[in-house]
Amino acid sequence: MHCLVTGGAGFIGGHLAEAFAREGHDVTVLDNLEPFYDVDIKRHNVEAAREAATGEYAFVEGDVTDEELVAELVADADAVYHQAAQAGVRASVEEPLKVHEYNVDGTLNLLDAARDTDLERFVYASSSSVYGKPEYLPYDEDHQTTPVSPYGVSKLSAEHYARVYHELYGVPSVSLRYFTVYGPRMRPNMAISNFVSRCIHGEPPVIYGDGTQTRDFTYIEDIVGANRTLMTDDSADGEVMNVGSTDTIDILTLAEVVRDAIDPTLEIQFTDAREGDAEHTHADVSKAGELIGYEPDVTIREGVENFIGWYRENDDWYDDLVRRS
Incomplete structure (x- = not known):
């Protein structure tokens, strides 16, 4: 399978690209090397995936807001793992327009490119930030979504686009709400x-x-496992799921x-x-457990x-x- 991993030089995207490349899939990484944190970590992520690759691995320095580039890369892919985003809750308070451009407009570019293809899966990396203040815990997917930061709003907006593109155009999209992911090569400011x-x-x-x-800290290996399952499992298409610990x-x-x-x-x-x-x-992860057998270890x-x-x-x-x- 040919996987396009956006944000594949980042922490989660880098681990996904490395795992898929090691397993023999062809992997294309799209990343703009945004210096939100030291890009040397991102370069290590790229090299780790390149060295692990047993199939084809390609790194493309570019942006998800580039419609022409996105359309070209999505057309060649069998699965899209959309991890690219302007990260950081606190940073989003300072630059909400930038967050919207990357996280909402960028996601919409990818989804729009996907509707004209035979893509097998579109996995969108969302966040627990969509929930905001808890009315009860643990959060299940029916909990009210009232994000308290521009970052959370952007993630929720993109989730809705993924759902609508599944319902209207048949894009096989799944949104995963990550809960504070950590592990080797994580962002240094965590x-x-x-x-x-x-x-x-x-x-x-x-x-x-x-x-x-x-x-709810989630180890990176559990995140990789959930994404790997979705490569061949279509039972969660159109759904939003918590992926926690x-x-x-x-x-x-x-x-x-x-x-x-x-x-x-x-x-x-x-x-x-x-x-x-x-x-x-x-996180209440029972929905992910029921749909794709997710069990954090x-x-x-x-x-x-x-x-x-x-x-x-x-x-x-x-x-x-x-x-x-």
């Missing part, structure tokens, strides 16, 4: 990478807010888990909360242990990038 970096350097982890915020954890406990694994003598510090962040996220403590081990093995290049973020 809580887990920052906690690990600071503790390794003998510095206390810093929490934004009081630490009572909860997150096995448990939830508050940020203070997360900081303690990281601290205790590296240097239990460090004292945790606190600073002001960040604007636009949700207070709580927790990695607990937060197992995932943190894995990430710390990977961090130590790759600190010759990754640590410096985290420290600069």
Whole structure:
């Protein structure tokens, strides 16, 4: 199968491209190398997928807002894994128009190109940010969607386009609502990478807010597994599904888990909360379980242990990038 992975130099897209390439699929990555964080991490993602490839692998530097380029690449693909987005809840508060252009207009370009093809699957990477303030937890897909950031609004808008293009034009689209994905080569400005970096350097982890915020952290291997299943499983076409983890954890406990694994003598510090962040996220993944057999395997403590081990093995290049973020 020929897979087009947009945002395939990013964290999640890079892992998808690497996994598909290793499994013998032909992979084309479209990424504009947006410097939202250090592009050296993105270059590592590209090289990891290129080295893993047992089929054809091609990297195209370009943008999902380029209609002509998008149409050309989608026409050659059997499946589209649309991971490209202007990331960052807090960044979206500062630049909402940019977020709309990439996340909504870019998605619409891809969907419009897809309706004139025989595409087998269009998988859209959405986010738990579409829910906003919880009326109840865990979130199921019937929970009210009232996002509290431009990023969340953009993700929800693109979900609706994916649904409409399935209903009107038969595009075999599926939207996956990711819940705080983490793991090797993750963005350096995420809580887990920052906690690990600071503790390794003998510095206390810093929490934004009081630490009572909860997150449903999802290990990257579980995300890859859900996307891999959708390559050949059409039972979720037209649907929106949560893809989360096995448990939830508050940020203070997360900081303690990281601290205790590296240097239990460090004292945790606190600073002001960040604007636009949700207070709580927790996924009900029963729908994904029913439709595609999704069963997350990695607990937060197992995932943190894995990430710390990977961090130590790759600190010759990754640590410096985290420290600069």
